[in-house]
Amino acid sequence: MYDARRATGLRRPPPNPTVEVTFRRLTPRDAPEVAYLELEIFRYPWSENSLRDCLELATVEGEAAVINGRIAGYLIIQAVFDEAHILNLAVQQLHRGRGIARTLLERFLSTTVKRGVTQTFLEVRASNYAAQKLYFGLGFAPLSARRNYYPDGEDALILVKKL
Ligand SMILES: CC(C)(COP(=O)(O)OP(=O)(O)OC[C@H]1O[C@@H](n2cnc3c(N)ncnc32)[C@H](O)[C@@H]1OP(=O)(O)O)[C@@H](O)C(=O)NCCC(=O)NCCS
Numbered sequence: 001m002y003d004a005r006r007a008t009g010l011r012r013p014p015p016n017p018t019v020e021v022t023f024r025r026l027t028p029r030d031a032p033e034v035a036y037l038e039l040e041i042f043r044y045p046w047s048e049n050s051l052r053d054c055l056e057l058a059t060v061e062g063e064a065a066v067i068n069g070r071i072a073g074y075l076i077i078q079a080v081f082d083e084a085h086i087l088n089l090a091v092q093q094l095h096r097g098r099g100i101a102r103t104l105l106e107r108f109l110s111t112t113v114k115r116g117v118t119q120t121f122l123e124v125r126a127s128n129y130a131a132q133k134l135y136f137g138l139g140f141a142p143l144s145a146r147r148n149y150y151p152d153g154e155d156a157l158i159l160v161k162k163l
Contacts, residue, residue: 019067021100023107026062026074028055033071034064041090044151054087063107065091065100075104079117084108086122089131105138109161118163123149123156135159 026034031052038045046054054060059080065073073091077084091100112120123146124131140159149156 019095019098021072021095021098021103022066023103024064024066026055026064026071026076028052030062030064030071030074031055034074037071037074037090037092040092046088060087063104065095065104067095073100073104075101075108077108077120079115082116082118084112084115084117084120086120089122101134102138105134109138112163120161122159124159125150126155126157132157132159135161 028051031048034051035046035048038051054076055062057078060076060078062074062076064071071092072095074088075086076088077086079085086105089101089104109120112118120140121143122135122140124135126145138161140161143158143160146156146158148154
């Protein structure tokens with residue numbers, strides 16, 4: 001199902017010139033800006049209302065990477081008891097290759113012990129080798145697959161990182 005060789009063998013051009021990236025908590029007020037990015041990035045984007053409703057949940061947290069005052073990337077997770085689920089992770093095309101996604105994930109993973117989270121799960125498209133390489137590099141491992149998980153019929157891989 002997954003192809004670790006393809007995922008780990010990917011190469012991409014060197015990063016763009018350095019810019020200052022800051023990080024802050026994502027709030028429901030960010031829903032319009034994130035929804036705009038979702039439209040740019042995903043085939044099946046989250047709507048502004050879905051984002052706002054999600055970010056209002058007590059179990060959900062988001063973090064934004066900000067460049068020049070605008071959100072350039074974001075991570076949304078849900079943590080319930082000892083399990084966390086990565087609901088969404090994306091970086092604006094223009095700002096990829098700067099380590100933003102890795103930093104967002106590392107910042108979250110560095111807090112799991114304090115939160116009592118022992119397992120972090122996520123779904124990733126079977127064809128999304130770039131994201132798989134990112135996750136494998138951070139210690140996630142394949143757990144199972146969900147057939148026809150996405151609306152276009154593509155399978156999802158379920159990855160897990162255990163403490
Ligand atoms: C996947 C995604 C979040 C990566 O964001 P990013 O900020 O460019 O990633 P980073 O710069 O932090 O890369 C970290 C590592 O991921 C891997 N990686 C990320 N994008 C890659 C690519 N296009 N090709 C090869 N490896 C890639 C590499 O291992 C990279 O480390 P390296 O630069 O030392 O080789 C971004 O491409 C994206 O938003 N894609 C569309 C949305 C998406 O697929 N989200 C994940 C849903 S599960």
